[in-house]
Amino acid sequence: MLKSENTQDYNIKKEVWDIIKKWETIIIHRHVRPDPDAIGSQCGLKEIIKATFPEKTVYATGTSVDHLNYLDTMDYVERDLYDEALVIVTDTANIERIDGANYKMAKQWIKIDHHPLDDPYGEVEWVNTRASSCSEMIADLWLTFPDEINMTKKAARLLYGGIVGDTNRFLYDGASPYTMKIAGELMTFDFSHTELNNKMNEIEPQTSKLMGYTLDNFTLSEKGVLHIVLTQELLKTLGIEDGDTHPIVPFLGKIAGVKVWAVFVEQSEGGYRVRLRSKEPVINTIASKHNGGGHPLASGARARDKKEIRAILEELAEKVS
Ligand SMILES: [Mn+2]
Incomplete structure (x- = not known):
């Protein structure tokens, strides 16, 4: 298996993963008006945490967006759950862009993002502007600790979709050789990338x-x-x-x-x-x-x-x- 080539961020990735290990309840937010990378990174992270620690309760929350339901759907999270939860926010540069105001009530929170760091928030911030997408970062977390983190077919599909979305099918500058390797690694899981690419390329008649x-x-x-x-x-x-x-x-x-x-x-x-x-x-x-x-x-x-x-x-x- 491919190992992470992104060794520069090793310490912060270790810190993030160690914090995730400690919490029983984890609630993952992302930005308003989500795109495939927002949903892909949010729900992909939820899936790998659940696959690795079945005893943990993990939620992905935010406004439901019908046209992205082919990727994943949102969970309803009771307000009270935040009292004893870790919040992770993915793909969101600014605090005003976080979807769902309850994140403020969490005991601890982490930002994972690939946008330029112009609004620092979260006690722990893992920001990698070299990554094509936040989904690439989540896949990179897996490849940094491949013996510790379980990847699943569902998570691979979500993360692949997020990378395809933010790179416009590997067209943009952000798509690096490492992006391609990660996408290739995700493609070894048994989901149809053709079906997903076709779905993502679709436009409504209107x-x-x-x-x-x-x-x-x-x-x-x-x-x-x-x-x-x-x-x-x-x-x-x-x-x-x-x-x-x-x-x-x-x-x-x-x-x-x-x-x-x-x-x-x-x-x-x-x-x-x-x-x-x-x-x-x-x-x-x-x-x-x-x-x-x-x-x-x-x-x-x-x-x-x-x-x-x-x-x-x-x-x-x-x-x-
Ligand atoms: Mn993004």
Whole structure:
């Protein structure tokens, strides 16, 4: 079996695993509006803890998201359980992005994440920005202690799905040779990666209509800044929710000449949710100026109004000039 190549983080991984060993009840949180890596890392970690220590009670909690039910579903956790529980938060850079407020009541908590460390939280933090995904980190934990941790078919499928999600099928910069080795190791478990990849690549018929609209209506500047604004009126006409808009984001990067791109989605409560992507210039600095953050080449932000949209577009234009 492949052993972890990530020896730099050995001490913190040991600390995290030793803490997990000590607790009878463990509750795992992740970020709001989860993606496959959030669910994959959260539920993959739950599975390997359960498979290794059947006597422990382990929960994965947060808002249920129907379109990710093919990965796993959430547990309901009584408030009282937090009094004697360890909380682990996966894939969540900022404290405001944690889904579920009860984490605050836990006796001890751990952060496991691969986003840049701009909001330290949790008494124990294991942050590895070299990892493609938080799911890769959980698989790396297993490969660091392969004799101690049991991997299962279900966990392997979840972690593989998380890696595929965050790397856009190994396309992004974050996919390292070690990512590929880990994915290969997970593929030796008996789940259908083809079925999972097909499921993850699927878009809903309504989303395809939004894609059609977006491809007809985007603006691409000479310098390579692409943007599109999706209004509430449009979303209502097409019968889709904000949550259905994400598949168009990587798709826009396929258009020749695009260097950076931004998708602005008007929110029902006002303002815009902003998704920023880049092929090369670092754009998370722009995201952090506009109530957001994230990875150097993939970030999220907020715009209060059209004026702030223009400001973001000007800042993106500066990056490519
Ligand atoms: Mn992630």
